[in-house]
Amino acid sequence: MEQNTEQLTEIFKEWKEKSPYIAVYFKERNRSKAKEPMLCFFQQFLMALYCGNGKTAKEQDLIMWKENLKELDQLPVNAIERLSFIEEQPDHYQSFIQLSELFFEWEKKSVILLKRKT
Numbered sequence: 001m002e003q004n005t006e007q008l009t010e011i012f013k014e015w016k017e018k019s020p021y022i023a024v025y026f027k028e029r030n031r032s033k034a035k036e037p038m039l040c041f042f043q044q045f046l047m048a049l050y051c052g053n054g055k056t057a058k059e060q061d062l063i064m065w066k067e068n069l070k071e072l073d074q075l076p077v078n079a080i081e082r083l084s085f086i087e088e089q090p091d092h093y094q095s096f097i098q099l100s101e102l103f104f105e106w107e108k109k110s111v112i113l114l115k116r117k118t
Helices: 002-027 031-052 059-063 065-071 079-088 093-117
Strands: none
Touching (some): 002 031, 002 093, 065 079
16 A cells, blocks of 8 residues: 555656646647657556556556556546547647646545545
C-alpha cells in the first residue's frame, strides 16, 4: 500500500511539474511536440488509476486498458469515455484540458481512498 502511495505521489508531482510545458506547446500551436508527452502522461494516468485502487498496473493492463479499467472499483466520472477521447486525439488542446481535469479529480479522490485503507 505504501508503495502505491509513493508511486501516486510521484505521478502527480511529475504531472504538476511538466504539464505547464505541454500547455506551452499548445499555446504555440505545436501539436506535434505536445503529442509525445500527452501519450506519456496518458499512460501515467492509467498507472495512477491502478495505484489509487491499491493495485499494480502490468503492461498488459495498460495495453488493454478499456477492458481492464472496468475491473477497478473506483474511477473518475466517465473515465473510459474521457480517456478514449484523449487516446484518439492526444495532440488536441481539448485532450490536454481533459487530462488535466482527470489528474485533478483523481488526485483528490485517491487521497481519500488511500486514507480509508490505512
